[in-house]
Every structure is written in structure tokens, then in C-alpha cells.
Amino acid sequence: MNLSRLFILRPVATTLCMIAIVLSGIIAYRLLPVSALPQVDYPTIRVMTLYPGASPDVMTSAVTAPLERQFGQMPGLTQMASTSSGGASVLTLRFNLDMNMDVAEQQVQAAINAASNLLPNDLPAPPVYNKVNPADTPVLTLAITSKTMLLPKLNNLVDTRMAQKIAQISGVGMVSIAGGQRQAVRIKVNPEALAANGLNLSDVRSLVGASNVNQPKGNFDGPTRVSMLDANDQLKTPQEYAELILAYNNGAPLRLKDVAEIVDGAENERLAAWANENQAVLLNIQRQPGANVIEVVDRIKALLPSITDNL
Structure with a gap:
């Protein structure tokens, strides 16, 4: 039996069949997703740790290595890559495709908690993680x-x-x-002026750290009223930093602007x-x-x- 004979003998049915195919194609074309890569949800988590002022060697030994030892014990981990640079450590963890993302995040959080005792005590913030998809x-x-x-x-x-x-x-x-x-305030200290007043960079760092805190101030308890103390200790402008008192020389205050240049920068x-x-x-x-x-x-x-x- 010739397959084309059926369509030749029934032109109306053939025409309707072709119209149905064309309409189906138009409808399907409008529903096609537009993507350069296939829809694959890779179970990948990126962990970032910031440690300002630390060299790449310090980041590798003090931050990246302890985290790698903890992450390496997680089941389902197929690939781990790390990058240590000045002041930052980034670890990329890839799990099996059948790994549930919620379970992977719980494992990563547990590993970070286990490694917290091995990380430097003066980290400004604990390691943070987020889900990423390489695609x-x-x-x-x-x-x-x-x-x-x-x-x-x-x-x-x-x-x-x-x-x-x-x-x-x-x-x-x-x-x-x-x-x-x-945006940040940059303090450019003059070492000679510090040394002339018997001070060093540690004194400047202690002053800035102690003067730029945000802590509860307490309250006044009265017989009929309680008053909450509210004061903002955050320094935001170079002028506020410049007026900080670093020390006293013969009763005269030595301000930070006397030994350093404070500018508004990055x-x-x-x-x-x-x-x-x-x-x-x-x-x-x-x-x-x-x-x-x-x-x-x-x-x-x-x-x-x-x-x-x-x-």
C-alpha cells in the first residue's frame, strides 16, 4: 500500500490534517522556553568568609583550611573548590544531582558551626553561604x-x-x-607625629574601635516613669573622627586630626x-x-x- 495514496484520495482530510499540524506548531512555538543552557538545577553552594587585612597565606591557613576539613566530611559532596585572596575566602561546594538542596544547606550550616572554634576570633562576621547555579x-x-x-x-x-x-x-x-x-572613612596616620607623642598605631586602632560602637546605654528608673537612654555612637563623617581625643599632653587634648589625615574615600x-x-x-x-x-x-x-x- 502506498502511503501517499491515502492523502491523494482524501484531499479534504489531508488539508485539515496539515492545518492542525501548523496550528499545533504555532501554539507550541509560543510556549517554547528561551534559554542558552538546559534547565538543570545543580546543587551548588558557595561559602564566603571576609577577613579584612589578612594576606592570602593567612586566609588559606586560618580560614580556608579549617573549613575544607569540615566540608570534606559531608556525604554527597562530589566537588570542592576554594579561592583564597587578600581578605576573602570563597569555597564552592557541588553535591550529587539527587541531593536535596535543603539537606545540603543543613550540612553546610552544621559544618560551619563545627569549624567556628577553629576560625580566628576577630572575624568581623561568620562565614555566609548561598545557593548558586553555574548555569x-x-x-x-x-x-x-x-x-x-x-x-x-x-x-x-x-x-x-x-x-x-x-x-x-x-x-x-x-x-x-x-x-x-x-563608602568608608580612611585614616592616614603620620607615624612620626605618633612617635613624637609616645604613641603607636595600636593606640589609634584602639581609639577608633572604642569610639565607634553601638551598645545599649541603659535606662533611668523613677517612681512613676522609666526613661530609656538612646544615643548613637556611630561615627560616619571624617569630621567626627577628626575630633576624637587620642591622648592628653600637659592637660591639652591630642586629637586624631593632629596626627592623621582623615578623608572620605572607598x-x-x-x-x-x-x-x-x-x-x-x-x-x-x-x-x-x-x-x-x-x-x-x-x-x-x-x-x-x-x-x-x-x-
């Missing part, structure tokens, strides 16, 4: 530049105004900032990004799993004019 590359990268605003202030503006608005868009999974410099001056020839702050935008890339990018572009007007 989720940024769907859009925005470069923000300014000809009138310093980069630390621009970074603060992007972090508080732009990143939060974009993160609220449907389909956006994570918004991360790259190349931005966080937390890390060696961190930067460029858009063409202009220094910029980059916003890397990742989509949620399963979200259509083109629809997410279109929503972001539609919101950008209103964000720009608000700036």
Missing part, C-alpha cells in the same frame, strides 16, 4: 556611570535605589553589584569596573529558574526610564 549566567548587565558623583556615593545610590527596584520585577532572581566601591580603592572608558558600577541581573529570558529583559527595560527619572 544561571546574568541575562542582563547594566553599567551605571556619573560625571559628577564619586564612585562610592554612586555605588550607594545604585545599591539602595536601583538594585532593590529591579529585584522586585517578576522573573528576576538575583541582582548583584560588581565594580562598586563602598573601602577598597583597588576595586573598579569600566564601561568603555568610564569607571562604572555594574549590575548583574539573573533570572528565576524557569523564567523566560526575553520577557524578563523586556520588563527590566520598561522599568529603567522611571528609575532613571527618580535618580
